[in-house]
Amino acid sequence: MRIFAISATYNKEFILEKEYSKPALDKRTALVKAESYCAYQERAQQEIRNKLYDWGLRHDDVEEVITELILNNFLNEERFAMAYVSGKFNIKKWGKVKIKQGLKLKKIPEKMILKALNSIDYDDYLKTILAAAEKKSAVLVEKDAYKRKYKLITYLMGKGFENNLISEVLKDNNLS
Template sequence: MKNTFTPNEALQKLEHFCAYQERCHQEVAAKLYSLKMTPDEADFIIVKLIEGNFLNETRFACSFARGKHRMKSWGRIRIKNELKARQISAANITLAMKEITIEEYLSTFENLAERSWNILTETNQLKKRKKFCDYLLRRGFESDLVYEKVKELEKNQG
């Protein structure tokens, strides 16, 4: 593999990179850096990608939120934090969160909670409760939802 690309070759390469999967500006900038583009060339290529609609931060944020919720069962908090880490604007994060309906969100939460509670083999009730809560909080679900659910599950168990 050669180490240097002309701006046009890099543009073509990044068009494929962006067409394959939605990307955020940060990922594209990192890719350009790895291709050893100068800052001016990188800016030129990013502008071209946006003009060609290969790079669209709003589309990325919405797709990311839908995908992480549906495929990985992530909660809102984790999705928001991951989008912030990718330097997505607050407006785009707000739009992305609207991609997940409250019904779908609660349904995912209920299924995940029931499943995780039932697989925990911990006999010590306090440890089981902690493992359950930690798992759902790590997944990015709101603490009030998690604590209400653990109370409900403990009541039904006992």
């Protein structure tokens, strides 16, 4: 009976190992898949690099595929940064701090991050802070004015807005 248990364990491990070991893609196939992956939506170089490693490519092949994607304009970090900022600000209503952190996680260079963040209109940014503050203020049930203000500021900072702008907007609109 003991031999059967060992045999079953061995077979189970063998089956699991077989299921998880995928054959590595060749460079040409990986390039075609990466082009399709990039055509679907804007991607950062680091996202593509990680995906290529997942597909089993070696370092030299990964860098060659990325170079090819850049030359064929499938991959453009500046375009990605602009699209990321636009989406996170206009759709998710994130502040610049949170957007900047997201871009840093994707290993976008600092100059490109600043350029993309500067594309946000200042007046629209303040209107977004105000809209978020008004929306949150409407659902806060806190009676104590100091706790209410603290909760509102904490919420807005969590959305990625700068503390000085939050204070300015709250003061100008009598929300503090």
